[in-house]
Amino acid sequence: MRELYFRQTLPISLDEAWAFFSNPDNLKEITPSYMGFKVLSKHQGSKMYPGQIINYTVSPVLGIPLKWCTEITHVSDRHYFVDEQRFGPYSFWHHQHRFTEMPGGVLMEDILHYKVPLGPLGHLVDRLMVGQQVQAIFDYRKKVLEQRFGTI
Template sequence: MQELQFTQHLPISLDEAWLFFSNPANLKEITPSHMGFVVTSKYHGEKMYPGQIIRYIVKPVLGIPLKWCTEITHVVDRKYFIDEQRFGPYAFWHHQHHFIEVDGGVLMRDILNYKVPLGFLGNIVDAVFINNEVRGIFEYRKKILTERFGSL
């Protein structure tokens, strides 16, 4: 299993950060276009909630569409939320999104634990491709968020 952590400081209020990140409609904006990311589920309001199921189509390799379904398992308003894969490309996916108010803005911390399927073969594919792709997605997100909100 892999554990990756990413942090970013944004010069926005905690309320503004929470409003943006807790709205599933904003996921597409912070996902690289080459991923072909489309949210296919209907929203139940603009804010996420524990038990919410979010379905996507994503095209991570050669434009081949994969269905992905996550559940928002935990939400503590303006502090953190957790999404977990229920079915999709990973054997395991657990993603924590933390928001900490700091001087001049917000520190966002993501903690991602994932495991790819296919045992030893999957581990090779992860080392050669998937881990770099996941890191690239978070680098892209950081760039887009800096363009949108600025940086500290």
């Protein structure tokens, strides 16, 4: 299993950060277009809640669409939320999104645990391709968020 950690500070309020990141409709904006990411679920309002199911399609390899379903398993308003894959391209996916108010803005932390299926072959594919894709997605997010909100 891989464990990745990402952090970023933004010059916005905790309320603004929470409103943006806890709305599933904003995921497409912070995901590279080449991933073909689409949110399929229709949400009643933008308030996230434990048990919320979100369905997507994503096309990480050769434009082939894959279905992906996550559940929001934990929510502590304006502090953190967790999404876990229920079915999709990974054999395991657990993603913590944490938000901490700080002078001049907010610290955002992503703690990601994931595992690629297919045993040793999956491990090799992760090392050669998937891990680089995941890193590139978070690098892209950082860039887009800096462009949208600025930097501290």
